[in-house]
Amino acid sequence: MELKPGFNKHGLSRTIPPDVKRQVRQRCGFGCIKCGCGIIQYEHVDPEFHEASVHDPASIVTLCPTCHANVTSKFWSKATIKKYAENPACLQTGVLKHEFDFFSDSYPSIRIGGVTHTNCSTPIEVFDRPVISIKPPETKGGPFRISGTFCDRFGAPTLKIVDNEWIAYSDSWDVEVSAGKIIIRNGPGDIVLKMVVDPPNSLSVERLKMRMGFVDIEATAEKLVINGNSFVGLLFDGCDVGLSIYSLRRPAFNEHWSPLARFIRAQACA
Incomplete structure (x- = not known):
């Protein structure tokens, strides 16, 4: 037969x-x-x-x-x-890992929800801690080096990137990797991170449910929401830092605010 x-x-x-x-x-x-x-x-x-x-x-x-x-x-x-x-x-x-390819001639484009960052070394930071950052090649012709830390809505780490090596965790409910996508779920239908790469030029965060300290960050393919504030269709180009949320480098409006922020920063996900 x-x-x-x-x-x-x-x-x-x-x-x-x-x-x-x-x-x-x-x-x-x-x-x-x-x-x-x-x-x-x-x-x-x-x-x-x-x-x-x-x-x-x-x-x-x-x-x-x-x-x-x-x-x-x-x-x-x-x-x-x-x-x-x-x-x-x-x-x-306790982990699974692999490497991204960013052997590009210029800074990779980073898109998080509705916000795009080009030629930006720190697209987004919270309490002066980069959520994602880019370093130039160490040698001529080498790759740009992306690092970052992503957490779920409870502050538990979901994905870490260290100089293009991405690291996910085997105690997650689900980690699905295929066709240039990393999807992490906390339960059925509960996507806490969806990352899409188009090597060697771009990385996009199309879904995100994350908390760092008291800062809630959510993203869909078209919108970035930070503590209820929506950002759609924004472009940051040529910035050292794109979005800086609750920077501790800025003067505090209240003398008690900076120590409080520093305490919360210490509690944020590593």
């Missing part, structure tokens, strides 16, 4: 349903079970796909493209992969 392309002998499609993928990601710590890379593919282990009649989350693992190639090219056995699945790398370290 001739098999239909994309289906096995049981009529099972290679397309894994989204809810099954999520269960697999959660069990595997959201990254490659072998090396902890945040870029993943899905591999049927036991049974293998050609023998599977259903997409069983317990029989599928997450592997990065390199580790996956070692399996499909027969350099690694499925038995070895099953051993790695017993103690996934990301659950051991």
Whole structure:
């Protein structure tokens, strides 16, 4: 019997349903079970796909493209992969990670909700602490280096970027990485961060629900809202700092304000 392309002998499609993928990601710590890379593919282990009649989350693992190639090219056995699945790398370290590509000729464009920043070294800061920042290349022809810290609405870290290396956390409810997007959820339908990159020129935050101290920051694809104040269609170009929220460098209107702000800053997410 001739098999239909994309289906096995049981009529099972290679397309894994989204809810099954999520269960697999959660069990595997959201990254490659072998090396902890945040870029993943899905591999049927036991049974293998050609023998599977259903997409069983317990029989599928997450592997990065390199580790996956070692399996499909027969350099690694499925038995070895099953051993790695017993103690996934990301659950051991608590993180998954990978790198952004910003080998650009000029400062990458940063868009957060309805606000775009070009040629700006610190697009947004809260209490003088950058939410996201850009440093020039260390050497000629090197990449611009983006760093940043993102939290959820309770101040718990969701994503950290250190000189283009992004780091997500395996204790999240869900971390989904694909097609240039990083989506972090705190629960079903509750997206606290959606980041989209277009290498090597831009990074966009299309969804954000975040709190630093008493500052609430929310973003959709078109709007940035900070403590209830909306920003739409703004462009900051050639600024050292784009948006500075509650800067401690400015004189306080009340003599008690600066110490209070410093205390709250200390409580903000690291």
